[in-house]
Amino acid sequence: xxxxxxxxxxxxxxxxxxxxxxxxxxxGHRSVSxxxxxxxxxxxFLFEYxxxxxxxxxxFPGRFSGRQFSNSRSEMNVSTLELGDSALYLCASSLGLxxxxxxxxxxxxxxxx
Amino acid sequence: SQQGEEDPQxxxxxxxxxxxxxxxxxxxxxxxxxxxxxxxxxxxxxILIRSNEREKHSGRLRVTLDTSKKSSxxxxxxxxxxxxxxxxxxxxxxxxxxxxGKGTSLLVTP
Numbered sequence: 541x542x543x544x545x546x547x548x549x550x551x552x553x554x555x556x557x558x559x560x561x562x563x564x565x566x567x568g569h570r571s572v573s574x575x576x577x578x579x580x581x582x583x584x585f586l587f588e589y590x591x592x593x594x595x596x597x598x599x600f601p602g603r604f605s606g607r608q609f610s611n612s613r614s615e616m617n618v619s620t621l622e623l624g625d626s627a628l629y630l631c632a633s634s635l636g637l638x639x640x641x642x643x644x645x646x647x648x649x650x651x652x653x
Numbered sequence: 654s655q656q657g658e659e660d661p662q663x664x665x666x667x668x669x670x671x672x673x674x675x676x677x678x679x680x681x682x683x684x685x686x687x688x689x690x691x692x693x694x695x696x697x698x699x700i701l702i703r704s705n706e707r708e709k710h711s712g713r714l715r716v717t718l719d720t721s722k723k724s725s726x727x728x729x730x731x732x733x734x735x736x737x738x739x740x741x742x743x744x745x746x747x748x749x750x751x752x753x754g755k756g757t758s759l760l761v762t763p
Contacts, residue, residue: 544695573750573751575751575753577693582753582754582755582756583741583743583753585750585751585752585753588750596750598750628693630695630696632696632751638683638684638745638746638750639683639684639745640701641686641698641701642686642696642698642751643698644688644695644696644697644698645695646694646695647693647694647695
């Protein structure tokens with residue numbers, strides 16, 4: 541079956557712009573979570589959605605937001621981009637919350653210049 | 654914030670040898686999971702061990718969990734060059750979200 545699909549794979553944006561990243565989970569998975577990975581901070585949890593509801597949120601500013609649609613696809617948005625937002629953004633899907641392993645997508649590499 | 658902390662940060666071994674990585678964490682957990690990441694790409698789920706389990710096997714992987722010491726270990730037996738990757742432990746507690754450590758970088762040389 542198809543894996544977790546993230547689009548786009550690479551993105552270059554200018555400071556102050558906004559960006560939307562997309563994630564299509566594995567069919568049947570209702571939980572989608574997002575992580576930011578940087579060399580300095582490692583893997584940081586952004587938020588998790590289950591059945592269109594945000595269930596958890598990490599310690600990120602309000603510029604980071606997300607949503608989940610009725611077909612479980614998810615988007616995350618970052619407004620007013622800063623240089624420090626340059627990172628690999630990973631989406632992961634799971635059958636449920638916390639009790640199953642997660643399947644990760646290949647990520648979106650965002651560079652802010 | 655990181656919950657898990659892997660040790661060592663880097664490990665270099667030869668093909669055929671065993672590789673052991675350790676993970677320590679700070680708070681109570683529902684389960685602990687190990688993931689592999691190749692060259693900055695997506696993570697691959699390796700194994701999940703629940704808080705009431707002490708040991709789990711999957712192919713050449715063996716994971717142990719000691720909740721009294723808040724620690725886990727991942728053993729890869731008979732390592733291959735293809736095992737070269739970064740390995741992360743991640744804990745899940747009542748908040749559900751995965752908390753990752755900073756990872757162990759494993760290099761397996763032929």
